[in-house]
Amino acid sequence: MISVYGRKEDFPIFSRKINGKNIIYLDSTATTQKPRQVLDAITGYYEGYNANVHRSVYKLADEATEVYEQSRSNVAQFIGAKNNEIIFTRNTTESLNLLSFTIGDSLRRGDRILITSMEHHSNILPWTRLEDRGIIVDYAGFDEEGHLDIGDLESKLKRETKIVSVTHQSNVLGTINPIEEIGKIVKENDSIFIIDAAQSIPHMPFRVRDEYDFVAFSGHKMLGPMGIGVLYGKYELLDKMPPFNRGGEMIKDVDFHSVIFEDPPIKFEAGTPNVEGAVGLSAAIDYLKVIGMEEVRRHEKHLTSITLKGMEDMKNVTYYGPRNVEDRGGVIAFNVKDVTNVRMNLEKNNVKLDHLYHSHDIATFLDERNVYVRSGHHCAEPLMRSLGLSGTARASYYVYNGEDDAEIFIKSLGELDVQR
């Protein structure tokens, strides 16, 4: 259960005062704060059983290997996968690049990859790198409220479309995409279905399904440490794929000019892995399991409702993405109209456009009230262009945020809404 005040008591960083006041941290979409339980697990690993994994045969090494593999198992259980389908990576970006440099590299001239216009750069750039080899990248669009246009997606799904890679939840619009429905459509076309779940797995119940071939997510966006990410992959696919990186650990046998690779997932984990990261991520999952992911989702919907309502009552504030909280996560991108500026009369096709405050100005204004929001293009420039914007401010919630945070945020934003 999450109290209306959130769960700040478990998070040491929230005991810090800045300018004598509490921190209102509203940037969990970028990275989350870490509970004491995660910090203790990482310290406990280094103080108690640090050794390299999968190599040596002495007691400490056995323990380190065991805890590393238990962490893998915990991740697998958390999303309903098998242990050998979980690859530890650095982050979502690396998980998606792993796919680009393996299954992506196996595509041929004329093959197509279908993504959406609401992707983070990490689910665009691994695919557009293949355009140099004559592979075509298509984008499914979204409607005015930020819902993915399923009809557009279906029409762009062609015989040549070998890969479909879609974000589960937009890091800007907050839109939760219907991945079960998309999965069925993709499978009718026999394409590989990849899900960027960086913004969904931390915030809602998630189980892998038969239609999902690969799922990528990051530890640091779900209370875990930075530098640990996950790629779920169907075993039969992982088994057929070539390795991504090559080196230590990932082999069964090496000769001067030949190699036999290990089985998945170790085949994809070349070199000493991030054991502390895996241990920390596992502790983060334990923490989330105690709350329950249904409860995490319920809490964030509640805070999002308060925030959207507060913004709707303001004269000059616009938010983006679905209006219905059932269709969106706790990430709210917004802009504030600048009514003071008579100089910038912007016109496009003879339509007068509102002049907006630059998102960095909104963020600095809120920063001076200890409210920390993100500003800029959120690593989603094509999405910003689709919206006709150069940037937005963005607030996002997690388990430690409470109604108090949402209220202070809305009150502070209100000061910008009405000023002069």
Add this chain to the structure above:
Amino acid sequence: MSWTYNDEVMDRYQNPVKNGRMDNCDIKIDEASTTCGDKVVLYIKTNGNKIEDMRWEGDGCILSVVSTDLFCENSIGKEIRSIKETDDLAFVENFPVKISPGRINCVLLPLRAFRRGAKEK
């Protein structure tokens, strides 16, 4: 508002002195910050190696707009070389309000544009 956006800053943002195009300029510099979406065009009229007048057009955040407007006004009568040699830190310290490290690039936008585009004859 607050200390970053004090009256001096906001007054200049709302009523810039050197905003608007210049038709008979000697140097025109287009500068865009791709990360922020800021766009500024500097119009420069020179007299020998000195700045006779400078104006700007564009859009950006409050800090880049104010910094650009002040830059245009303060550059008049100065030598191109001496402006180009202005130290970044000194330039930021000269700005009317204290700037957080994350916003320093906003203030430096006009100086960087000038350094890139202003050539001495």
